[in-house]
Amino acid sequence: MNIFEKFIKDPSGVSSIIGEVLVTGIVVIALGSLFVIMTSADKPVDSTHMSAEEWIDAPSDVISLRHAGGKPINTENLKINVQINGTNYVYSSSNISGNLGGKGVWELADVIQINTSEEWDVGIADEENVDVKLIDTSSKEVLPKYRIGFSPELPSSIDFEIIDDTVVPKEDFISSFTVLGAAISMGSYDMMVTSRLKVGSETFDPWGDYALPVTSNVNDGSTHSWDLPATYQAGTSVTISGKSWQHKAPPKNKPKLNYNLDASWEGYMEVNSTDNSDNLIVLRNGDSVPTIQGMDKQPDIADFVEDYVENGKIVLEDNEAIFLFELGTTDLHNLAADFQDLVVLMSMEPVQSS
Incomplete structure (x- = not known):
């Protein structure tokens, strides 16, 4: 007598077996769906470990950015977004490289200076109307920086x-x-x-x-x-x-x-x-x-x-x-x-x- 014939003659255990099969199937499907969701999600990008200083000289319309610590950044992976009086401007990777004398990296103590009147024909009347963002284009990450005010008189040497x-x-x-x-x-x-x-x-x-x-x-x-x-x-x-x-x-x-x-x-x-x-x-x-x-x-x-x-x-x-x-x-x-x-x-x- 095969299993099917046994079920017909003794159906008392059929419902419990079918229930277990259904529950097992649901669990398998749920786990499979969870796996697909987890593996298809974007993986977080490692943060770029660096910091920069920013200061602005309003009378001369110059924004200065100094690499103040951490890893060097490839200029081809860097752009600078500048908002002045609500209008956005972009300083490209090629602009940055040229600003650094053709270097391919922005590294410790290097200073990028952007003259906004020469670059975009717009002056800086007030520091508070300027917002500068450093963008790592490879990770789409906004790099950390801190503003140190107007034209700091940093000494050229150190005792x-x-x-x-x-x-x-x-x-x-x-x-x-x-x-x-x-x-x-x-x-x-x-x-x-x-x-x-x-x-x-x-x-x-x-x-x-x-x-x-x-x-x-x-x-x-x-x-x-x-x-x-x-x-x-x-x-x-x-x-x-x-x-x-x-x-x-x-x-x-x-x-x-x-x-x-x-x-x-x-x-x-x-x-x-x-x-x-x-x-x-x-x-x-x-x-x-x-x-x-x-x-x-x-x-x-x-x-x-x-x-x-x-x-x-x-x-x-x-x-x-x-x-x-x-x-x-x-x-x-x-x-x-x-x-x-x-x-x-x-x-x-x-x-x-x-």
Whole structure:
């Protein structure tokens, strides 16, 4: 006797079974609908982490926007909407790039200045009748900014101290760092060099993990730049560390190590500007350039800082300092001490106190 015949002869359990089947079907359909709704919904776009300052000079009809911290923004993904006396105007990505001298990114301390009378033939009579929005066109997000009033007289430089090789700005600041170069070798091979920054209590590895010599090497003949992601208060200390790395010795009776791997290197020497080490020299405007020759035909210090030298003196802006690291020897009277194993330029810009 098949199942259908059993149901005909004994229908008492049929209704409960059919009910369970119906309930199960409804649940499956409901879950399927929910899945479709959830997967078809637009996913939120990651917020752009940056901030900008805005000020307006009504007499000269100039709107100024300054990148005050966070990530650089591609100019091709940026436009500026300006409303003046109820009328909307658009400053395009190509306008922004041209305003920045053809740069493809708007980054820390860059200022965009829009002269509204020249651009749209409209003047600014009152700051309150002007509304400016920064739009990230890739995410359609309005970027954060804060107005700091009419034409602030921000100083062009920033006062700072160098205390035991630690830089301490005396004003609120934003900062950028550039590895101008590195040169250190051992025998037949170039050693690896990594660098780390500490600002107040925060630690940054801007050019890769400090503990990974191959992945994060800056001894590669290139310059490397990085901007702090935020503004910092006056009195916040800034220190820089450098570390050199050498080949690990291959185990006896084992194949040679692969020196393209981080694990095949070991730390050789580390110098930190918090230690007031003799292996670090910090230069600012007007200091004499150390007349030390590079070891084994490596470039001299003067070659790394040649863009900042005049008549044997360092020529820097008042907001800049250069760090010279010796990462090969502690015998500083040895010819091997050439202080260009890592050369880093630090630049600071003042910001409006909030």
